[in-house]
Amino acid sequence: MKTIWLAATAFSLALANPAHAAPRHPKASPPRSTAGGLLGLQGGGSGSSLGLRSLGAPDDLGGPVHAPAPAPRFRPLADVPTSGLDPDLQAALDAARAQVATQPAQAVQRVLDLQLSPDRFTTAQREQLRAPTVELLHAAAQASRSPAQTAQALDAAWVLSGKPKDPQVGAALASYAQQLSSPAESLWVARRALEADPSNALAQSLDEKLSENRYKTLGYSLLGAAVVGTVAALVFYSLGKSADAELTGSVHSRAEADALISKRKTDGLIATVGLGLGIGGYLGGVGLITFGNPHYQPTSPANLPALPEAR
Numbered sequence: 001m002k003t004i005w006l007a008a009t010a011f012s013l014a015l016a017n018p019a020h021a022a023p024r025h026p027k028a029s030p031p032r033s034t035a036g037g038l039l040g041l042q043g044g045g046s047g048s049s050l051g052l053r054s055l056g057a058p059d060d061l062g063g064p065v066h067a068p069a070p071a072p073r074f075r076p077l078a079d080v081p082t083s084g085l086d087p088d089l090q091a092a093l094d095a096a097r098a099q100v101a102t103q104p105a106q107a108v109q110r111v112l113d114l115q116l117s118p119d120r121f122t123t124a125q126r127e128q129l130r131a132p133t134v135e136l137l138h139a140a141a142q143a144s145r146s147p148a149q150t151a152q153a154l155d156a157a158w159v160l161s162g163k164p165k166d167p168q169v170g171a172a173l174a175s176y177a178q179q180l181s182s183p184a185e186s187l188w189v190a191r192r193a194l195e196a197d198p199s200n201a202l203a204q205s206l207d208e209k210l211s212e213n214r215y216k217t218l219g220y221s222l223l224g225a226a227v228v229g230t231v232a233a234l235v236f237y238s239l240g241k242s243a244d245a246e247l248t249g250s251v252h253s254r255a256e257a258d259a260l261i262s263k264r265k266t267d268g269l270i271a272t273v274g275l276g277l278g279i280g281g282y283l284g285g286v287g288l289i290t291f292g293n294p295h296y297q298p299t300s301p302a303n304l305p306a307l308p309e310a311r
Contacts, residue, residue: 104144148176170197233271237267
């Protein structure tokens with residue numbers, strides 16, 4: 001009975017003092033993972049172990065995990081290989097060599113394209129390309145049957161070689177200049193031939209013909225004749241006036257008078273012819289000297305120069 005009373009008393013005390021009662025817990029909610037939330041914001045995934053490690057969050061054991069080091073970057077390609085030429089440049093040279101015998105024009109164009117390429121790798125290897133290109137251009141010039149193609153190939157080889165004195169280049173350019181129909185282009189090529197070989201007679205002749213006055217000698221001759229005619233006109237005009245004065249100043253016989261009259265006419269005729277020669281010779285000489293001078297502006301043909309001058 002005492003035991004029942006003690007239990008009832010304890011229950012009453014518990015109801016009267018809630019602090020001593022068993023704690024009540026609200027409805028539990030799933031814990032939020034900071035790392036998981038960051039992963040969701042970044043990539044839309046859940047807070048997996050890989051994601052936690054990539055963000056430097058603590059792993060399952062509670063220790064910090066650092067982000068992995070970035071992958072190493074590739075080293076840039078060198079402009080010039082350690083030896084020889086790049087495979088693509090070597091292949092282009094080999095293809096040009098294969099065309100020299102049967103298609104020299106295409107072979108020349110192929111190597112010229114390499115020399116004119118703005119690609120930085122090709123530009124950096126231009127010095128290595130120089131010697132085989134010069135050799136190939138000479139071979140193409142020998143195989144070519146066209147004066148224009150021969151001149152282009154030898155002109156390019158000449159420029160790549162530093163533009164030394166070269167009679168072969170001078171002869172090829174002079175021959176090509178002689179066949180050009182345009183005087184302006186012919187003059188340009190002839191002068192370029194003289195750059196390669198100043199002693200080339202054909203180039204000298206073409207240069208003189210197209211740049212100097214071919215009628216200069218004739219013009220000066222006419223001026224000389226004009227001077228002679230003018231002097232003769234003055235002299236015979238003066239003689240004619242003297243004969244006229246003698247005829248009218250004194251009495252002469254019929255025969256003397258007829259002789260003076262005839263002399264006056266002759267002197268007047270010679271003076272007139274001399275005056276005409278003087279006027280005509282002067283005008284003709286000045287015209288030939290002034291307007292006979294060629295006014296051709298040297299113009300390079302489409303295939304020359306084969307390469308820019310600043311090489």
